[in-house]
Amino acid sequence: MTFEGYTLPRVQGWTRIKPRIFVETPLPSKKVSNRQSLGGLGLIIEVRGVVEGVSKSDLGTKIEEFESFADGVERILDLGLGSPFDALMLDPEFEKDSPLLARYRVRFVQTKVVVEEEVYENFLTYMESDPNNRITLTATKAIFTGLTLDEHDTYLADDKGIDHFLGDFEHLLDLCLSGEIQYGYMATWALGNVLADLDDPSILNELYVGLFVQGDNPYIDAYEIYNGDFNVLGIYPLSWGTTYYLKIIRSVDQYRLEIYSDSARTNLLATLGPLTLQAIVSYRYIYAIQASHIEAMEGITSGFVENLALQEE
Numbered sequence: 091m092t093f094e095g096y097t098l099p100r101v102q103g104w105t106r107i108k109p110r111i112f113v114e115t116p117l118p119s120k121k122v123s124n125r126q127s128l129g130g131l132g133l134i135i136e137v138r139g140v141v142e143g144v145s146k147s148d149l150g151t152k153i154e155e156f157e158s159f160a161d162g163v164e165r166i167l168d169l170g171l172g173s174p175f176d177a178l179m180l181d182p183e184f185e186k187d188s189p190l191l192a193r194y195r196v197r198f199v200q201t202k203v204v205v206e207e208e209v210y211e212n213f214l215t216y217m218e219s220d221p222n223n224r225i226t227l228t229a230t231k232a233i234f235t236g237l238t239l240d241e242h243d244t245y246l247a248d249d250k251g252i253d254h255f256l257g258d259f260e261h262l263l264d265l266c267l268s269g270e271i272q273y274g275y276m277a278t279w280a281l282g283n284v285l286a287d288l289d290d291p292s293i294l295n296e297l298y299v300g301l302f303v304q305g306d307n308p309y310i311d312a313y314e315i316y317n318g319d320f321n322v323l324g325i326y327p328l329s330w331g332t333t334y335y336l337k338i339i340r341s342v343d344q345y346r347l348e349i350y351s352d353s354a355r356t357n358l359l360a361t362l363g364p365l366t367l368q369a370i371v372s373y374r375y376i377y378a379i380q381a382s383h384i385e386a387m388e389g390i391t392s393g394f395v396e397n398l399a400l401q402e403e
Contacts, residue, residue: 094159103138105138133199137198216248231396246379258341268394277381281373298380300312308328308329310362311325312363316371323347325362326349
């Protein structure tokens, strides 16, 4: 363990006192949002070890050298874990066990919190087709209110370029349904090659995750559309007002949807699929919302999607 080239003497252990807490900072002019640590300081690391000398004067000299780094100057602390960071060293505490040995305890405070480019898509840069004003946006959240079953050309999508989604991928998305009357259907994530609502006949190939309601009960499903034919991965019941955390995965020719109850995606509720795809199709557009225009009947869907992460380098 080093502090700007100075090797801390005989380290016996270290403890992280304060975890870093991040908050999202949307940047409307960019395709992704940023995140940064909450507050001015980050980690606090407490290090324990022993200083040894060959004589009393030698021990005193080594302690003085150690103490000299508690001078209010930022230096790079390297814990040996591959991610050095800027820190201040606070005054070390020493306890002499013998004339030639002193135990120490010292804390380092991270001073410059690195602003990391987050993977969340910026919805403010997406193409929004919303003739009936059903969609409200922030940088990382899209709220849909009162989507009916007769929403022609209503979607929120981004053009990533021809053949952008060609190989394997793992996309993350959070979603919640907040209210519905009788019946509703929409896609909350999709990959396609045309810009249109979900029921447009020009859609021949698409992958999508759908939300629907039957008998006042909400569900999620997922489909492959290939040459106009629909192949379903499965269906899973949801609860009103509950946020779900998705992983949408294509690996070679396998397509599946994983549904979690927590943002860390450690508590798996269900897996839809895997479905063996009819073909590995490359896609250009990604949708966060894709409404339906099945027919003019009563059915209103409301909720939100947020934190769409493509996890691309």
